[in-house]
Amino acid sequence: MNDEVWIAGVGMTPFGIHRNTSVKQLVRSAIEDARADAGTPVGNFDAAVFGNVVQGLNEGQSSIAGQVALRELGIEGIPVYNVENACATGSSAFNLAVNLIRSGSADVTVAVGVEKMNIGDPTRTMANFVGGTDVHDPVSLQRTLHELGGDADGDGAGRRSVFMDIYAAMARAHMRNFGLTAHQIAAAAAKNHAHSVSNPRAHYRIAMSIDEVLAGRRLAEPLTVPMCAPITDGAAAVIVCNTAGLGRLAAQAPIRVLASVVGTGTDRPLDDYERHITRRLSARAYEEAGVGPRDISVAEVHDATAFAEILQSEMLGFAALGEGGALAERGETTIGGRIPLNPSGGLMSKGHPLGATGIGQIFELVEQLRGRAGDRQVDGARMALAENGGGFHRGEEAVAVVTILGI
Template sequence: MAEQVWIAGVGMTKFARHTDRDVPHLAAEAVRDALADAGLERRDVQAAFFGSTTQGALQGQLMVGGQIALRGMGFERIPMFNVENACATGATALHLAVSQVRAGGVDIALAVGAEKMNVADRDRAMAVFNGAFDVSDPAALTAALTALGGAADDAHVGERSVFMDIYAAMARAHMRRFGTTQRQIAAVAAKNHRHSVHNDKAQHRKEFSVEDVLSARALSFPLTVPMCAPLTDGAAAVVVCGRDGLRRLAARGRSVRVLASVVGTGVAHPLEAWEQHIGRLLALRAYEQAGVGPEDVDVAELHDATAFGEIQQSELLGLCEPGAGGAAAEAGVTALGGRLPVNPSGGLESKGHPLGATGLAQVYELVCQLRAEAGVRQVPGARIAVAENGGGFYAGEEAVAAVTVLGA
């Protein structure tokens, strides 16, 4: 029988432009806070999984980033594993830590994600996104985006990463098929920026109206700047434990159950076959593993690298019907106080998106929610939470995705 797994502690830095801090310093803060939250010591950790996607490209730390960051904190002897899985890196590190504990290999494991994306040369930072699709066949990317969203003549609208073009093409496909509007996408962004005002760890804490979002600088249509995640520095960490590890905790009642943790890649399917999308397939696996359904979910953190991403994932995870995600946001269903709050943290658009830390930051928020420790952002009575974290691009969808289901 597989070992049950709990989250014992969480920690994260403020997400921001940390001009005076490097990856090891950011990671150390998140790890110290996660251990303190769990009531554990460094010596209690038996394995560590360290996620970072940009450290090699931006700091030249091409190898052993985790060993350097964590041994610098005093971690010794334990196995350490470096994880890279595009924007799903953080959730993947957590999945590996959970798997190690569930298999009975260790009692207590640590998942960490950290990035320093704001560097002096902004072009270098933007260029890292060009490595998250098949670089051996760039024509395939162009063909896929044209098939999804049609030809777009918007090269003149200003600097952006290639993933804003990718999300824009996905959004235009959704608009064409379901009638989703730019205003509905703006409603998601406005909602998430409103949530972020109450999150002192968010990079941006400014409220935007729907009209503010629509009138902001345009990127690839239908996206504007407030609909998109910024470049962010930061770190997050999660401590997971099995039953024996749980006995060591003084405050066992604050532990949160990991009901499901799945990571996967897609299957070959027509671009319009939404029911075969990687997010949908993984959600079904996660719900089966957790023994719950989307109707049981009380709060969600979804990968909104753009506001459209939240619409898409809310539908793929079954939190609303296909094509209904935009209308749900416009009607307030997914806002705090609504039937199913999504991204109460402010999401990636405003909280920030330090790639390797993002999935763990989602879990940080959901653990706070399930413990009823989220303050003004609290979803009353939250018992079941779901996170979706995806990244890269392949054949019309994310190259990798992860779905995590947690229970109080």
């Protein structure tokens, strides 16, 4: 087994609406940027991992999507693995690339995630999200949501994915159990909208006040549109290697991978947060990296809604259980605060192109650790954490990935 794993290069397209750009073109842009960053020719990869969720549903490319897209770039003759893990697809692809290095199966790997969500048919796009739940047992899903959040007034909610109902029910449970307020959820959202103004790759770059967030169109109580991630297209890529592989590249500022942990949910009482998937996985990641929450300088967490960021801040140990809302409201998760979360703008402002999201988080953290994040730079960033969740099964995310990086 190799002693260390490094990120040698990263690349990312702007996240947003790319109606006239194909999946292949998005992949090319992200990988070429990552190659330039790592200083490597295209033929220098021992394996590749391709992450995507909806191309098969939207375009019919239900198999060999990675082989088709990567051959266009001259990436051929090597193992290519296709990964789908709902919203955690990108981070899962990264984890597989890391483990190929750890196992000694490769010296240099590339992981790329891509998504083309805006296809001109909103109803079809929203239908894609249903597959992130157990489609064979919709009654159980509704029972779980009712147990979490009770009945909610849906008048005026309008079009939304099933996951907005899921996050809304989880938020109402947190409000009932711990006193979380809509104002605190809006504070997390407003913070991320402010962060995104300085991110040239973000889907939205418009600052919003807490009052503006609260006044947004209602989706599912207590969520408003500005509290939720948009439908986004984009791609991101990361080149991973061991020390020997690093010698084949011309990387100027490699970043160490200290931990990469993947896990799935378990059957637990809905109010047993100590057994929550992120709580369990982050404990493993901290142990693997030999650090704790207080050692983390900056984090990108899965804020498909602003409530999710608040919950994950607690599950990751940045705040005590029930205190994540106050953490956000006090400004401690803002750039310049005690633990900056989502300096990129997060999923709700940077965007959430499912298969690319997890690697987009890695991109941001590498930029932060290299000190080249510009106006959104976290001073003195030396250790970074990414949390990326996907799907919903029996009360929590079906899968999650926690990554810790350092310099």
